[in-house]
Amino acid sequence: MKLFTFALVLAAAIASVLGQLIELGYPTNGAVLQAGQNFTVQVIQPGSIASVTQIGIALAVDNCNNGVCPQPTDQLGDVLYAGQWTPTGHGQGGFYQNFTVQISEYMTKGPAIFTLTHFCLLGAGPAPFTEFRNATVTIK
Numbered sequence: 001m002k003l004f005t006f007a008l009v010l011a012a013a014i015a016s017v018l019g020q021l022i023e024l025g026y027p028t029n030g031a032v033l034q035a036g037q038n039f040t041v042q043v044i045q046p047g048s049i050a051s052v053t054q055i056g057i058a059l060a061v062d063n064c065n066n067g068v069c070p071q072p073t074d075q076l077g078d079v080l081y082a083g084q085w086t087p088t089g090h091g092q093g094g095f096y097q098n099f100t101v102q103i104s105e106y107m108t109k110g111p112a113i114f115t116l117t118h119f120c121l122l123g124a125g126p127a128p129f130t131e132f133r134n135a136t137v138t139i140k
């Protein structure tokens with residue numbers, strides 16, 4: 001148990017040294033997402049991937065109530081994608097991967113939080129690492 005905690009602290013330290021490991025290009029805060037229609041999620045790899053072994057990502061959206069959004073560690077809501085992440089170079093656009101996803105037409109309309117969860121292994125250990133990026137959106 002102690003060793004596991006140490007591994008997590010180490011992973012967080014490595015992540016802070018490496019800087020941002022992932023970024024959510026779209027949706028951004030304030031985006032309006034149409035339920036029942038395809039939209040593009042842009043997942044960006046900002047920097048070097050040295051000593052990172054990618055596992056995958058999850059894309060999810062969850063309703064917020066009275067301005068309170070669920071914490072991603074508690075619940076992610078509707079999972080729109082869960083699987084591999086294989087960013088590729090797009091010239092000046094940098095490294096990213098676009099995913100086409102769709103929010104269920106039955107999802108409650110209104111304020112929601114879109115969460116990108118990133119799973120990877122860090123460093124020579126390696127140590128397991130999970131991080132979140134989010135955007136506050138509106139489901140229409």
Ligand SMILES: *[C@@H]1O[C@H](CO)[C@@H](O)[C@H](O)[C@H]1NC(C)=O
Nearest residue numbers: 036037038039099100101102
């Ligand atoms: C929505 O995305 C799915 C999966 O990529 C695709 O098969 C379908 O044709 C798309 N629908 C529209 C209306 O673009």
Ligand SMILES: *[C@@H]1O[C@H](CO)[C@@H](O)[C@H](O)[C@H]1NC(C)=O
Nearest residue numbers: 025026040041042090097098
């Ligand atoms: C990926 O999605 C972003 C955001 O919607 C868009 O600006 C970009 O052109 C897309 N790239 C490709 C290759 O479709």
Ligand SMILES: *[C@@H]1O[C@H](CO)[C@@H](O)[C@H](O)[C@H]1NC(C)=O
Nearest residue numbers: 069070071072113133134135
């Ligand atoms: C969304 O991300 C921001 C920045 O990392 C964080 O401060 C906030 O707690 C997150 N919101 C939720 C509901 O997880």
